[in-house]
Amino acid sequence: AQTVTQSQPEMSVQEAETVTLSCTYDTSESNYYLFWYKQPPSRQMILVIRQEAYKQQNATENRFSVNFQKAAKSFSLKISDSQLGDTAMYFCAFMKRSGSEKLVFGKGTKLTVNP
Amino acid sequence: GAVVSQHPSWVICKSGTSVKIECRSLDFQATTMFWYRQFPKQSLMLMATSNEGSKATYEQGVEKDKFLINHASLTLSTLTVTSAHPEDSSFYICSAYPGQGSSYEQYFGPGTRLTVT
Numbered sequence: 001a002q003t004v005t006q007s008q009p010e011m012s013v014q015e016a017e018t019v020t021l022s023c024t025y026d027t028s029e030s031n032y033y034l035f036w037y038k039q040p041p042s043r044q045m046i047l048v049i050r051q052e053a054y055k056q057q058n059a060t061e062n063r064f065s066v067n068f069q070k071a072a073k074s075f076s077l078k079i080s081d082s083q084l085g086d087t088a089m090y091f092c093a094f095m096k097r098s099g100s101e102k103l104v105f106g107k108g109t110k111l112t113v114n115p
Numbered sequence: 116g117a118v119v120s121q122h123p124s125w126v127i128c129k130s131g132t133s134v135k136i137e138c139r140s141l142d143f144q145a146t147t148m149f150w151y152r153q154f155p156k157q158s159l160m161l162m163a164t165s166n167e168g169s170k171a172t173y174e175q176g177v178e179k180d181k182f183l184i185n186h187a188s189l190t191l192s193t194l195t196v197t198s199a200h201p202e203d204s205s206f207y208i209c210s211a212y213p214g215q216g217s218s219y220e221q222y223f224g225p226g227t228r229l230t231v232t
Contacts, residue, residue, distance in 0.1 A: 043226050046223075106158065108158050
């Protein structure tokens with residue numbers, strides 16, 4: 001079974017600064033996807049960024065980028081130029097590429113952006 | 116595009132009664148829908164996976180007779196909490212999966228807060 005570990009329950013950052021959220025996972029699969037989801041106080045889950053395991057290039061989406069280290073099974077999220085609206089819970093998630101497409105979530109990191 | 120709705124957004128029911136939560140994909144067809152439960156300040160816990168026209172697959176430890184899931188069409192799945200008790204109070208979230216053409220992205224509903232008194 002796959003597991004996802006987020007070792008930082010809470011983090012805070014000053015507005016406009018950069019913060020990195022950690023995620024490690026354990027799997028014996030070779031084909032999979034990794035995701036970062038954001039859950040603001042509204043509790044709506046929002047996809048932040050996704051990474052296909054077979055792609056070596058790290059995914060980027062505007063101010064969000066990942067550092068994907070497949071051998072180390074590490075998938076960290078970097079948020080640049082943090083904004084107040086980035087305050088949310090962030091969940092790292094794993095999905096096998098074939099099969100049931102179930103998402104396995106980490107426990108989450110609560111990020112607070114301070115003005 | 117890719118909008119998922121849930122109804123109701125908040126429901127209060129009395130202990131012993133049943134409550135139904137609807138999950139709809141508004142602008143796409145979902146081959147698979149997922150139901151999650153989330154306790155305060157915790158992660159999402161997958162309860163079950165449903166495919167249109169077939170029985171739901173429940174995760175270990177989830178009572179299938181208490182949490183009835185019906186995936187009646189490619190745009191609608193329902194979760195019925197039967198004989199609800201206060202410990203069933205939680206936040207329930209559904210997600211809809213269009214298939215591999217979506218680059219494996221699931222689209223989440225806004226959630227339903229269930230309070231059992």
